[in-house]
Amino acid sequence: MPVNSVNTNAGALIALQNLNKTNSDLQTVQNRINTGLKVGSAKDNGAAFAIAQSQRSTVSSLDAVKDSLSRATSVVDVASSAGEGVSDLLTQMKEKALAASDTSLDTTSRNALQNDFNSIRDQITKTLTNASFNGINLVDGSKTEITALANADGSSVLTIAGQNLSLGGSIITLASDASFATASSAAALLTTLDSSINSVSASLAKLGTSAKAVDNHAEFVGKLQDSITTGIGNLVDADLAKESAKLQALQTKQQLGIQALSIANQSTSTVLSLFR
Incomplete structure (x- = not known):
């Protein structure tokens, strides 16, 4: 009771x-x-909060990866644009040399073609010198390669090889002071110009492949970031x-x-x- x-x-x-x-x-x-949030602090669920915080750090770090990849893309895009410009200039130089190789051409006309040839040749150097983004130039020989972050802890990188398109180099074998005064000397430059044009095309293909690889990885990083963010939400969202x-x-x-x-x-x- x-x-x-x-x-x-x-x-x-x-x-x-x-x-x-x-x-x-x-x-x-x-x-x-x-x-x-169902887990807003460690007091709510210590294990879930710790996992979520770790993954938030990864998501934040992936922002830095995306920035790095974006900078690399810009560098390669500028280099590719310069390379395309150089290829066009070489084609113009070939046209001038071919015209000057005509033995029926008078001296005055050949001299005019020579002046045009020299002007275009010098423009190649100017183009390469100004092909920089954020102080990085992949086509003037100043950089053999650049790297971009590939993961959140920086343990993996993407490497992009530089393409030295300077006159007198291994790709453009045409000398920096190349010129002609006679039909025979103009004709002698045609083989070198053809070889240089083909080599520049190959270099542009390599830059294009690198650019595609960077773009693909940037897309993957974006999807990875979204997946991790979704996973965090599954842990802590109410x-x-x-x-x-x-x-x-x-x-x-x-x-x-x-x-x-x-x-x-x-x-x-x-x-x-x-x-x-």
Whole structure:
């Protein structure tokens, strides 16, 4: 038989414990709804929070990878544009040399062609000198290669080989002071120009392949970043539909708990009737 006591109201204590539990659960649900997170701190779920933080760091690091790949793309694009320009200039030089190789040409006409040839030749050097992006030039011989970050911890890189298109080099064998004064000397340059044009085309193909590789990896990094972000969401995001249903239930339970506590607090007043 329960003891009637004015000092200890067991019913009120139990009702208060249940109400406090309901209020705590209600606060948790309200926090999840407000933040959209079921794991907003290490206190909510230490293991899930630690994993999420680690993956957030990876996502942030991948931003740096994407920036590095973007810079590499820009460098290669500038180099390719310069290479295409050089190829066009070499073609023009071949046209001038071929025209000058005509033995029926008079000296005045050949001199005019020579001046044009020399001007185009010098333009190649100017083109290569100005083919820089962010201080990096892949076609003037100043860089043999560049690298771009490939993963979040920097342990892997993409390497892009430079293509030295300078006059008198291994790709463009035409000398930097190449010129002609006679039909025979003009004809002698044609083979060198053909070889140089073909070599520049091969170099452009290599730059194009490198550019495609960088673009493909940048696309992969973007997809990887999205996948990791989705995984983080699966760990820490709250199901708002579920939390909304919980909120309604806990609010109702809170009201009932307040009523139960009120009834329990009134129970001790029945003891007074024993002394009337």
